[in-house]
Amino acid sequence: MSAAAAAAAAVRRRFAAGAWRGPVAFAAIAVLALAVAPATLSPFRLELLAKYLCFAIAALGIGLAWGKGGMLTLGQGVFFGLGGYAMAMHLKLAEAGPGELPDFMVWSGVEQLPMLWEPFRQPWFAILMVVLLPGTVAALLGLLVFGRRVRGAYFAILTQALAAAFVIWLVGQQGLTGGTNGLTNFSSFFGLDLADPADQRVLYFAVAVVLGLLYLAFRHLVASRYGRLLVAVRDGEDRVRFLGYDPAVVKTVAFTLSAISAGIAGALFVPVVGIVSPALLGVVPSLELVFAVAVGGRYTLAGAVLGAVLLNYAKTTFSEHYADGWLYLQGALFVIVMAYAPKGAVGVAGQLRDLAAKRRRPRGARPVPHPAEHPAERSAEEGAAA
């Protein structure tokens, strides 16, 4: 009760301070996503939008771990895959019916359902695993790695190696995982007929709502005491340790949450796109997820979401019209964003304003530095080398 009262008070304070703009923008985007888009888009484009929103869910997690926590995780594909495969295994079994084997096992020469698959017949188990599997893996890995103070570039390379190893393993277990082909050919998802555009639309709503809820939850988290601690760890891990906190735990929590969001994204991706395969989980797709966050703006969660949607939209559009150009554009965008707009698209407006302000005041008072400005980040990352 008191928590609710406190929250209400906080809301009043923020409205008084003019903080109504955030909720209004959020509501506007929600209307756009839930009413305008479904009404105007063709079923095919709506499916694509649902796919972008799945990536946006994964991007949210990266925004938390990388943007707020300074952990550059290049292995999100692993968690995306764990969630995706958990869901796909259930759908495959539901499709095959009791006592039957999923189609790919038949042509892979598997005669009996592997033990690992058996519990995925239960929908609740599969849904639980979507969250639990990536969460547990990330928590264990995080405690081990962060506990040993592996960070910065080391952590990035380690997670990248993890993604590479995971894909090789997945591909090697064809009877268990479908190998390179992955798992495909689903016709229904908890009673929804995936071939029916109306049901696809329902699925789109589900994805959009999940994204919205996760966004609100993560925002809440970032604004909390824990969120400040996380940012503090990013900007000066050892200083936080001197204050008596354990940075390893703080980082592990954020890393685990990011893995869970990737897992949820993977699980929703499966019915939306109709396939999960190692091609989605390796080094390059994992990097592309991070890239999307960098383009949108890593320091805000909204930036991460925006980046994922815009970048995937750009990818579709470009490859439809000018296939070869996509790599050039992607490469160039990367270089430009990293070199000139490290805060991404959402930071560009601020950068322009700073530039204008500088021009107005050539000398004298400098604008108050943004807390996520580079000097702070630099000190955090130098830790990696020492």
Next chain:
Amino acid sequence: MRITSFGRRSARLAALSLAVALATTACASDKSTSKASGGADTGGSTIKVGVLHSLSGTMAISEVTVKNSVLLAIDEINAKGGVMGKKVEPVVEDGASDWPTFAEKAQKLISSDKVAVTFGGWTSASRKAMLPVYEKNKQLLFYPVQYEGLESSPYIFYTGATTNQQIVPALDYLKSQGKKKIFLVGSDYVFPRTANKIIKKYADANGMQIVGEEYTPLGHTEYSTLINKVVDAKPDAVFNTLNGDSNVAFFKQLRGTGVKAADMPVLSVSVAEEEVRGIGPDYLAGQPVAWNYYQTTEGARNTEFVAAYKAKYGADKVTSDPMEAGYNSVYLWKAAVEKAGSFDPEAVKKACDGVSIDAPEGKVTIDGATQHVYKTARIGVVQSDGQIKEVWNSGGPIKPDPYLKEYPWAAGL
């Protein structure tokens, strides 16, 4: 941040909403085509067809050549008046060597472009990803590459070889050469694993012995250990189902052991003229390969095809089996449409049985029951100029049998 950056945040949010709005309206631009699925647009004087191959990524190496030969066939058909009086208009899409992208683009071709048929795919994984899309929308896909069999989708036409038109004849050839001990080497994916399953069954029934079976990840480039295993096992021949770049590394490193093609031939099923160029005939000369077509295959129709391809894409280009199958696909579709007198997929399916064309590889006929084609199997040997010389063929087109039902030894696959 809360105090100092109100302006910043609101600007950010404004930018965000603007961007979403833009994206939404941009997406909405094809609202006019918002019908659920399918139904080719047959009204105008042109008919659209989809061409869906990887133009970027790891598979581009192989698939671009197939795209080229499909476009060549479309050009030729248009020059002769099109299909049922309509010009064929290709819509080319990039599968980007990524299976989910294949599914997405397939759906796009069907629902946005309203194509009458799609020619595309190379890897088994891309076909498996597209299969549900074509079945769901009841539209046609022509798939041009040899594959692992055990599939017969009602909406896919398979114009490359199935196992009994490539793998089985290759085994017959090895048997006729007196090769008893075989080592299996393959990339780790569906085609090699299924092919090897068939090979093992065949070996059991034919008194051959499998002395080893090894898989490497796709894109693997380190083969010394594997080659040690092969050489230690002293096989009479190696059956190679490696894919793509791995072949280059395998053959270069195999050469380092000094083992000659004459003593231990490596029979490959995924090495065609195009791959020979990338590996280098130095490393391959004398090695056997199994396909249904070679650039050197005799016949006036092939001379014409090779000349037309070189004229369009450059004199230094080569033609290969998957390219020829892609080229045939377009002609087969045209013949089936004309027989049906309609572009409707169901009508085409109904009319397809027995449809036959004079292809560069010889006569090619559709088998209506399986929607595969009759093809002649050919074993060739790589020459030092990079061309492949035919040394054996099956004597005539073999009836496709994707489930190997006619082969008693294959029971239980």
Next chain:
Amino acid sequence: MNAFLNQLPVGLSIGAVLLLIALGLTFTFGQMGVVNMAHGEFIMAGAYTAYMLQDWAGRQAVLVALPVAFAVAGLMGLALERTLIRRFYGRPLDTLLLTWGVSLLLQQAARDLFGAPNVQVKAPEWLVGGAAVHGIRMPYARIFILVLALVCVAAIWFYLARTRQGRRMQAVMQNRELAACSGIATSRVDQRTFFIGSGLAGVAGVALTLIGPVGPALGTYYIVDAFLVVVAGGLGQLRGAVIAAFVLGLLNSYVEYWSDASLAKVVVFAVIIGFLQLRPQGLFVLRSRKLT
């Protein structure tokens, strides 16, 4: 026993390849904290240099290409350092993403320049084939790569320990600020480091034409392995890189012999992740009193 002996040269030659591809990285990553994902594309540039030189040098192109590729890749590296990386010192994670963008650009450029299919590089006659001593096989190309790797290590060691420039490089690596205070032009040292590090990638690329494919995707096959060697060996540590490369090479060869190629790769990755639990900074650690 025979299998054990036969796998020994295999392990050493895998190690030599790993060493060659990682050698340059130990310096760009170790000294400058730049995570250069475009390193793989510099390797590719070296391989294409050998391909281009064939018109002129015929079958001996591989030999001629060694110094040329060093210069070509080195200059590419230098250009990258001068135009972009310079802006990023102290932001290693950003360089990772930046250079990944660069690597995409270079891959696509290679595709447009040389075509998507692999190209042929003919090996000199004397590198084709192999020798067998007491039943142990040793391909000539592998011996050549092993010798080349050792020569490179020796040259680097000599440069670092015996030349003025090399000692400056070490000084900057150990303590950049102090080195700057002592009058060392650190930015010039950085340029030199980047030139040498990238040049070594070019040399590796030439060597790889003997045993692998030459195409636009060449770099992507080796980049992850190269980073793992550096991470396992310790940043900027020559002996660390040498030991890590050969240990990983041997590990790979034996695990693969008794299982298969996929498992060997997974095991190598797992071992490295486990090893970093024991020694988060790699085999050898640069000691400094810097507070993080």
